[in-house]
Amino acid sequence: MDLKNLSQRFRQRFHVDPWFLGAVLTIAAVTFIVSDLAIGAVVRNRLRTQMEIQPLEERGVYDGDTHNLKEDLALLSENRTSNLNGAKTAASAGTEQTLAVVIENYTPIRGQQAGLESASLVYETLAEGGITRLLALFDGAPVEKIGPVRSARPYFVTWASEYRAAFTHVGGSNEALGDLKNNFRIFNIDEFSDFITIWRDKQYLAPHNAFTSTEKIHQRLEKANYSEPLASPRFPFKEMDTTSGTINTITIDFSLSPYAVKYVYDPATHLYSRFNGGKSHHDLKPANVLVQFVDMEVLDDAGRLRLQTHGTGKAIVFRDGQAIEGTWEKDSSINSDDQPASSSWTKFFDTDGKEIPLNRGQTWIEVVPNGRTVNYF
Numbered sequence: 030m031d032l033k034n035l036s037q038r039f040r041q042r043f044h045v046d047p048w049f050l051g052a053v054l055t056i057a058a059v060t061f062i063v064s065d066l067a068i069g070a071v072v073r074n075r076l077r078t079q080m081e082i083q084p085l086e087e088r089g090v091y092d093g094d095t096h097n098l099k100e101d102l103a104l105l106s107e108n109r110t111s112n113l114n115g116a117k118t119a120a121s122a123g124t125e126q127t128l129a130v131v132i133e134n135y136t137p138i139r140g141q142q143a144g145l146e147s148a149s150l151v152y153e154t155l156a157e158g159g160i161t162r163l164l165a166l167f168d169g170a171p172v173e174k175i176g177p178v179r180s181a182r183p184y185f186v187t188w189a190s191e192y193r194a195a196f197t198h199v200g201g202s203n204e205a206l207g208d209l210k211n212n213f214r215i216f217n218i219d220e221f222s223d224f225i226t227i228w229r230d231k232q233y234l235a236p237h238n239a240f241t242s243t244e245k246i247h248q249r250l251e252k253a254n255y256s257e258p259l260a261s262p263r264f265p266f267k268e269m270d271t272t273s274g275t276i277n278t279i280t281i282d283f284s285l286s287p288y289a290v291k292y293v294y295d296p297a298t299h300l301y302s303r304f305n306g307g308k309s310h311h312d313l314k315p316a317n318v319l320v321q322f323v324d325m326e327v328l329d330d331a332g333r334l335r336l337q338t339h340g341t342g343k344a345i346v347f348r349d350g351q352a353i354e355g356t357w358e359k360d361s362s363i364n365s366d367d368q369p370a371s372s373s374w375t376k377f378f379d380t381d382g383k384e385i386p387l388n389r390g391q392t393w394i395e396v397v398p399n400g401r402t403v404n405y406f
Contacts (some may be wrong), residue, residue: 111168112259113149115266115389119170125258128246129194132163133179136287136306138237144175145311152188154396157332159284176240178227181205187338190214191373193257195246199239202333216255261371267386269299274351281395282402292318294350316390318347321357325398344377346385352405355379
């Protein structure tokens with residue numbers, strides 16, 4: 030029986046036009062294809078969701094154990110360390126950039142200071158009138174409030190340049206502002222030209238009410254596409270000693286008694302409790318205290334200072350209850366933009382000429398004029 034006769038008999042029996050039958054079959058085929066695609070999409074989405082909630086188990090190539098993706102990411106985060114202080118850091122990717130902020134240390138406003146506990150490294154030295162001022166460096170977890178932010182001095186600019194830092198301040202001396210104009214090793218953030226990164230807290234009186242945050246600074250850096258994080262550890266770091274030395278107290282005479290500094294060592298934690306003007310200073314507990322003796326010159330009737338930032342001088346490194354005497358050195362020829370940051374660092378050496386390793390944790394560098402008294406016992 031040929032196909033033509035079969036078609037005629039089918040049409041006679043069921044009274045169906047073959048063109049109509051073809052259309053029905055075509056619609057059925059299209060419906061099947063669309064349904065198949067829709068069902069496939071639902072299945073794929075379900076599988077994708079399940080994988081996000083319950084990641085596929087993967088074999089760790091480093092130890093043969095089984096890890097899932099979330100555990101591996103957590104492990105990587107836990108093992109990240111700060112190049113500024115050598116300690117584990119909760120910093121997210123892209124926030125390792127060194128942030129340097131000039132912070133006021135005037136005695137009457139010391140209670141409103143914010144952010145120092147979270148700093149990785151802090152410089153302390155004299156400004157005018159025997160008052161000390163701080164340069165706090167951050168490269169870790171977010172800090173919601175830092176300050177009060179105050180004006181720059183030339184030596185703060187020099188130290189911030191060592192780190193290619195984002196340098197946040199409120200104005201500065203004429204010499205400092207001149208240095209900033211020609212400095213390509215830092216990113217300059219001045220309240221007088223940036224009204225977003227720094228804000229004023231109205232509960233305090235000006236000029237002691239300028240504050241910033243790591244988030245605000247990072248937003249400014251992202252907008253400018255600036256990123257120059259440290260590529261290597263700032264100091265050689267070591268693990269804390271299992272035993273302690275016998276040097277439990279350090280005193281530093283900067284000027285007047287309200288600016289006298291004392292550190293008391295705790296052998297149980299290997300940390301130094303900081304006191305300023307005879308009072309506990311925000312429960313600050315650095316792991317290392319470095320004293321850098323420098324030459325000082327008074328420049329004018331306003332009492333502005335020039336501090337030695339290049340060359341060499343006497344130094345004492347305190348850690349683990351020990352006092353390690355030696356020298357500091359900084360090459361005065363390092364000023365160009367194309368040299369790595371590590372080439373410009375001020376380094377601290379023992380009497381054998383070896384760079385002194387530090388404990389992991391916050392470090393304070395006390396820049397003390399030659400002739401001022403530093404006692405330790």
